[in-house]
Each structure stands twice: as structure tokens, then as C-alpha cells.
Amino acid sequence: MSFPGGSRELDPAFEEFVRARSPALLRTAFLLVGDRGHAEDLLQTTLLRVAWRWSAASAQPEAYARRVLVNLTRDRWRNLSRRVRERHQADLPQLAALDSADRIAERDALVQALRLLPTRQREVIVFRFYADLTVADTARVLGCTEGTVKSYTNRALSRLRELLGEHREIEVQK
Amino acid sequence: MMTEEELRDRLHADSVGIMPKKDLIRTLAHQHARRHKRAKVGLIGGSLGATALVVTLLVGLFTGGDPLRIESASPSKDEIVTRVREADQAATTMIMHFVTYQGQSADGTTPPRTESWALRSENRARISSPDRSDKIVRPGYMEEIDHRSRMVKVDDQYRLGDDVVAHVSGSGIGDPKSWLSEGVREVRTDGGDIHLVANRMGVEFELWVDARTYLSKRVVFGDYRMTIDWLPATEENRRLLDHTIPAGFGWTKHVRDTGSPLTPPTT
Numbered sequence: 001m002s003f004p005g006g007s008r009e010l011d012p013a014f015e016e017f018v019r020a021r022s023p024a025l026l027r028t029a030f031l032l033v034g035d036r037g038h039a040e041d042l043l044q045t046t047l048l049r050v051a052w053r054w055s056a057a058s059a060q061p062e063a064y065a066r067r068v069l070v071n072l073t074r075d076r077w078r079n080l081s082r083r084v085r086e087r088h089q090a091d092l093p094q095l096a097a098l099d100s101a102d103r104i105a106e107r108d109a110l111v112q113a114l115r116l117l118p119t120r121q122r123e124v125i126v127f128r129f130y131a132d133l134t135v136a137d138t139a140r141v142l143g144c145t146e147g148t149v150k151s152y153t154n155r156a157l158s159r160l161r162e163l164l165g166e167h168r169e170i171e172v173q174k
Numbered sequence: 175m176m177t178e179e180e181l182r183d184r185l186h187a188d189s190v191g192i193m194p195k196k197d198l199i200r201t202l203a204h205q206h207a208r209r210h211k212r213a214k215v216g217l218i219g220g221s222l223g224a225t226a227l228v229v230t231l232l233v234g235l236f237t238g239g240d241p242l243r244i245e246s247a248s249p250s251k252d253e254i255v256t257r258v259r260e261a262d263q264a265a266t267t268m269i270m271h272f273v274t275y276q277g278q279s280a281d282g283t284t285p286p287r288t289e290s291w292a293l294r295s296e297n298r299a300r301i302s303s304p305d306r307s308d309k310i311v312r313p314g315y316m317e318e319i320d321h322r323s324r325m326v327k328v329d330d331q332y333r334l335g336d337d338v339v340a341h342v343s344g345s346g347i348g349d350p351k352s353w354l355s356e357g358v359r360e361v362r363t364d365g366g367d368i369h370l371v372a373n374r375m376g377v378e379f380e381l382w383v384d385a386r387t388y389l390s391k392r393v394v395f396g397d398y399r400m401t402i403d404w405l406p407a408t409e410e411n412r413r414l415l416d417h418t419i420p421a422g423f424g425w426t427k428h429v430r431d432t433g434s435p436l437t438p439p440t441t
Contacts, residue, residue, distance in 0.1 A: 010203050018202065
């Protein structure tokens, strides 16, 4: 009798993959959702699904994991929009001024701006400029055409520029 | 000019400090083994169950005994209420997270809102009303932050009773186990959920439960509305039952009639 999960034990190659790529996947998840706790949950669920389907995923585990991560992230946004909308930390009342607040604010400005982008625009920014995927690979991860990726990229960069209050142009390599 | 490379650098710089937990692989191994075990049990159990059903049907057919009783695919009203109660009882060790709305604001658009968390098995709960107050309760203790007066009121003789939900929800709502105590008048399916209509203290009480888990999802009670979800009582979620007192806030100890200055706790 065989199970989709394969062995009860994790495959050593999967463990090696986790050691090597989990930091990058976690940071990708963080940039997609803007919250470290949720990013850790997403990473764990993603890796469990990869482990469960390791025989199918082992050929290109990172691409497989990215696709799972995107699907889980989209599920999460859908659930949030149906249920209780989460309040981001920045929306909560400011309780106390911290010495490091300004420094944190500056460092986090881009992450906060990313959160304000529509989901698909945020995804193209993260996969193209953080994960360094090509337009074609980004399209495969997001399940859309290359033209859509280019279009979202231009709109996202333009919106990011507005959000960051910059009047400088963000150059996009064609 | 901010180039594509600079954008890359900033994305990496903003996330560089984020590292997975050190026990990630161990956690994954544990979860994977558990899932494997569940799947195995389900597969074997399912096969055995199907075999047993076929054997039973054949025996019943050929021995000419009484027809087998087949359980209805649509449970009756009483069965639904029983399942709702059982699901609720099983969820007392989960954190009940709910957002409430009551009445309307002056512009008639945005109702006031509170957000609450309750761990009923431990009689601990919290209610937060943004920009106004944030209160936590546990047996023998209450602590309330008043953001407008910048004061914290504590009561170390707080009488909690056995219904912690009542302390962090609107008047008359109370613990979910009491919601259907006056009987259910009507049950219907509603967009994938089960919709129960009851009376409570003379007011119509509507409850929507998840058709799969039978856990409560939404309540309408007069002009009081509540949406509910259920969180596992993990260490991270338990932190939602507590709040952080802002720096510079004053303290008063609740003495029923008047307040008196109190030295902030040292722990």
C-alpha cells in the first residue's frame, strides 16, 4: 500500500533543501504578507506540502514551493476578505514612542508600501526583484502570461514610487 | 535615481534579519509523521469500513432480516443542535476570537467595533476597543487600559464567575453554550453554513455555524452582531489574551467606590 506522503521519515534531500532554501522562502513569504508570524506559518505549511509531494516536487523543489506559497498566500487574502479583516500593526493606535521608531520606520517603509500594493502587483515585485526570477519564471509561478507580468511590474513600480513619496524614476530594465 | 538594483538591494536589506526557527526541520518531521499516520489510519480505516459495510449489506440482504437503518444525509434539527453543542464543548480549549458591532455611529455608516479573545478552559479573556480601551480578565484579576485618560485600572479581587465570554462581549451574549438554551425555532442552510434561529430573552437570536465543523461563525442578536473564528491555543495565539501597557500611563486600583494611586507592578 503506498501513500502520497511517501515515507514517514523526511527525505534527506528534502531536509537539505529546507536547510538551504528556507531562509529565502521565509523572506519571500514575509515580503508577500508583511507579517513575520504569518510568514512563518506559511513557510511551514508550504514545506509540509512539498514534503508530502516530494517525489513530484524533488525535480524542482524551489519552483514547486514558490507555487504552493503563492497559492497559500492568495487563499489567506481571500479568507481575510471574507472573514475578519486583520489590522496591520501600523493601523493600531500608537501606544508609545520608541527610541528606535524612526529607524525602524525607515527600514520598514518598503515593506509597508508593498503591503499597500494589490496582491498581483506585490507578487511580481517580490518574485522579480527579491527572488530574481525572470519574467518567464515569474509568469510560471504566478500562473499568468509574461505580458501580464510586465504590465503588473510597471504598475507596481509606479505605485511603489508614489507610496514611497519619491519623485525619482525607478528604472525598469526591459 | 532609484534603480532596479537599488530596489533589489532594499528588498534584501529589509528582510535579511529574518531567519527560520532553529527547530524548523524537527517541527516539519513531527508534522509530516503525524500527517502520515493520519493518512494511513484513514486509508486502512476507510477500507475496513467499506468492507464492513458491504458485508453487512449482503448479510442483511440474504438473511432477510429487518432493513438496515440508513442514517439520513440531512441531520434533523435536534441532531444539528446536538452537534453544535458538542463542537462548542470540544472548542473550549481553543481561543474564541470575535469581533462585535453594535448600533451605528453618528454618520450611520461605521458601527463601533470591539475585538475579543477568550480561552474558556482557563477563564482568560481580553477585549480591545481601538483608541478607547483594552481589558484583560482572568480569575481574581482585571486590568483595563483607558487610552483616553492614559490610565490603567486594576482589580485584584475581580469576580469572574464561570462565564468569561460575558466579560468581554455585549450584554446578554455570554458563553456560546448558553446561546441555544431556549430552544431552536428554525434551521436552514445558508450559503454553505447552517443558520439557526432561536429566541433569547425574548429577542430573536440568529446563529450561523460552519456546516463542516459545526463551530459558530456569526451571531446576530438584536442590533448586536458578532463574527467568530477559532484559534488553536498555541503559545503565539495565547499572547493575544494579553496586552502591553503603554509607557507613561498612570495606575489606579479599583476599590469599588473610588480609585487610589497604585505603584506599578515590578514584574
